[in-house]
Amino acid sequence: MVRDFTFNEAYFLLISARWTVLLALVACVGGGLVGMVIAGLRVSPSSLLRRLSMGYVRFIEGTPILIQLFMVYYGTAFIGLSPDPWSAAAFTFIFNSAAFFGEIFYGAISAVPVGQWEVSRALGLRFVPTLRLVILPQAFRLMLPPTVGLIVQIIKGTSVASLIGFTELARTATLINTVTFEPALVFGLVALIYFSLCWPLSLLGAALERRLQVQQRRSGPLSKGAPAQPVAAVAGPD
């Protein structure tokens, strides 16, 4: 049965994009929160916690997200779980992006001069208040550009969830392609939808990056605790 690619199919694609957006949102919010914890652990006074969090990040960054997804979806039967595609995808994307968020936050935190930590300690602040009141406000503007870049990577990365049968944009596209047999039209339109989600964010990220560079040039590396070097752009799961 071959169907024509009509307005209905296009509409169907367009509304399936909400699942892509929802998964990306969950991954960004959840991953951002867990990422903060990871970044906190990476600078914590305990070397065991530092090493554990670093190992976690290296494992996530050193294995494909597709394998992580399969591990959660197909591989959790041994503890009696059989998650549906949505929960498996949400879980995987939260804990995958957490590692990348954690790296960005950690990079921004460690770009704040050590003197700031020492001063806070001299003022009698403990670890958590130092982080919250002194370090994070300064690190925040450094983490903004790479965070926006990571969000773009996450939106694109959610397409991988189609491979465990989560019906978001990419999977709807393959489904419609098999009944209409119009791959150029279907995947072209889907690419356009992804593009219109990602491109504005990419432009925003680039603009933030430029503004940060201007600020750094103006304020100089040492005043107001501005970092000597910008945080390296972190590319995320794709």
Place this chain on the structure above:
Amino acid sequence: MDYVFHFGPILDRWPLLLWGLYRTLELSIISMVFGLVIGIAGAVAKVFGPRPVRAVASAYVEIIRNTPLLIQLFFIYFTLPFVGLRLSSNVAAIVALSIHLGAYVTEIIRAGIESVPAGQIEAGKALGLSGRQIIRFVVLTPAIRAVYPALGAQFILQLLGSSIVSAIAAEELTAVANNLAMQTFRNFEIYIVVAVMYFVAVQVFSALFRWSGRKLFRWKV
């Protein structure tokens, strides 16, 4: 929890897993070579090209970087037969991976080119080097050296991202894992083993890449 781990049925099939790893490395390295060529051409076009060439290079970079690899892969695999190019899934995978990586490499090398001081190019002209020589020796070599670590990071993402081509049944490590999972039902064990294989491959690759960087760019600034 009465599950017993059985790595036996998987480890018995180690030649298959190794073959999958070999295929993954093959796909990645071939697409890295093509991606590097595309990226160098794209970066030179984007910086030195006339306006229409710059516009085309920019459009290529923006389109590829703002759409998922999976969609690019499907587009190439399913659309090319309509224009008379019937590619096997392995070839389609290499084409998609190369075009994908090329866009990222273009941006990385462009950043490297822009880090080369203008005075250096002028010095090259003053020494009487031809335009081609200037681009090759005065611009590209220091540019690639400056962005070598970023290039390595992108290549590693490519190595991991190549797992996606299992979606069009190209033969590589992830596809081997999926087949083994269907045959043995030892899903968790298989994906753990394969994850470790990817992890080790990434560590070895990044060590080799750093080492080759030290060999290639020996001179001091």
